[in-house]
Amino acid sequence: MSTAHTPGAHAPVKASTGRLAVAWALVGVPLAYGVYETLTRVVALFG
Amino acid sequence: MGWLDRERTVAPPGFNRWLVPPAALAVHLCIGQAYATSVYKTALVKHFGASLTEIGVIFSIAIVMLGLSAAIMGTWVDTNGPRKAMFTSAVFWASGFLIGSLGIFTSQLWLVYLGYGFVGGIGLGIGYISPVSTLIKWFPDRPGLATGMAIMGFGGGALIASPVSTALLKMYDPNSGAQGWVASGDAVGKLFLTLAVVYLVYMLFGAFTIRVPAEGWKPAGFDPAKVKTAPLVTTDNVSAKNAIKTRQFWLVWIALFCNVTAGIGILEQAAPMIQDFFRQSDGVSLVSAAVASGFVGLLSIGNMSGRFAWSATSDVTGRKRIYMVYLGVGAVLYTVLALAGSTTTFLYVALAFIIISFYGGGFATVPAYLRDLFGTFQVGAIHGRLLTAWSAAGIAGPLIVNAFLDAQGKPGQLDAASYQPALLTMVGLLVVGFVANLLVKPVEARFHEPRPERGRYEPAMEA
The missing domain is CATH 1.20.1250.20 (MFS general substrate transporter like domains)
Structure with missing residues (x-):
């Protein structure tokens, strides 16, 4: 996982993994729910 | 509104660029709702006593406005940065739903055209292009991957909006258990109000999470040459x-x-x-x-x-x-x-x-x-x-x-x-x-x- 490096910055600040996890969860959970709901409809196609 | 300016969104040293895709997704997942309009199409036909074509015009206006606003506002988006663009998109998209709900509650179809179609359509266009340029700059080594992640959200937005809207319509309509049930106009109006609030909050999360890279920034190990x-x-x-x-x-x-x-x-x-x-x-x-x-x-x-x-x-x-x-x-x-x-x-x-x-x-x-x-x-x-x-x-x-x-x-x-x-x-x-x-x-x-x-x-x- 890459982090930003700004010219002139001597020590990169430790990336906030907590913030990253929350941000991805906020978009990932609804998306996973939407995909799951859609797949339950798709099952009829192969039933 | 200086806090929306591009200069205020320059990433501090150590900012993790992987925070940018979820910020972009937050906007695209919301505006992707545009492809879930079929959920309440029949309800609007019944509520307004209109034809399918007349209700379909709402979506058509929105898509035409998407193209026009993206074309006209593109330079403004590039100049003012992604935060101001996402914020503007959120305001237009949420306002579109609010005006649309007013049109439904007062049985005035033209207000739905104006709200969801015209105002919401502007939100769609600005929102669609708002994170693209920024993502390309954060991921000069993988621009296709970066834009793919965001634009995937536009396709995924309908997958979320469709089941959620159906569930909300059932919740808002006391007759939802009846045979051959079609949601009432009141239920669709309340759905629009709910979506306005939820989408506003979500898109503002995206707006305040996104950052632009500092001038001269490049990913570790990346050689522009x-x-x-x-x-x-x-x-x-x-x-x-x-x-x-x-x-x-x-x-x-x-x-x-x-x-x-x-x-x-x-x-x-x-x-x-x-x-x-x-x-x-x-x-x-x-x-x-x-x-x-x-x-x-x-x-x-x-x-x-x-x-x-x-x-x-x-x-x-x-x-x-x-x-x-x-x-x-x-x-x-x-x-x-x-x-x-x-x-x-x-x-x-x-x-x-x-x-x-x-x-x-x-x-x-x-x-x-x-x-x-x-x-x-x-x-x-x-x-x-x-x-x-x-x-x-x-x-x-x-x-x-x-x-x-x-x-x-x-x-x-x-x-x-x-x-x-x-x-x-x-x-x-x-x-x-x-x-x-x-x-x-x-x-x-x-x-x-x-x-x-x-x-x-x-x-x-x-x-």
């Missing part, structure tokens, strides 16, 4: 004003237009089409309405996953080659679908799935294609202007399919052969797009922006 490994990839920059004067812009416009028109041809008719393809001589289809609904769901998954998978693959293959696949292989698959699609449902479903994944892939790959050809300087604005191809395809695709089908017979009486003229016309369009893509060459140097400093990676104004 290595970007120009393919003949089509430039390290120069072309302004949006000049880009539309180039042959390359219009060739890519034609390629996108043909790809989208062909995809819409299937998407627009997905449910009735699969039933018609497997209609028996007694007029009864082997495919039930429930199975057809599952097919539509599968196409949505194909559309969404194609946006991510094909766009990410384009970082390895190059943009021109992947477009050759979308248009060339797409034309072959379309031909097989037209001539042999009715032999087995498995073949039909597999062909349609791949074709729709190419449709989604075309949308998601095009920002990186533009970056390759015109540089990063005003790629957001150029992308905005290119999206007029989407608006044009949104009109042409359904027109072509419906005109051919109307000539073949009435709905419920059509079979696989009835679709052949329309599908083979789409094959012709894909071949035109394939040739246009083949003709794309590097942009002539006379269109390049002057380089103010030697060795500088990109002009300062953008993001």
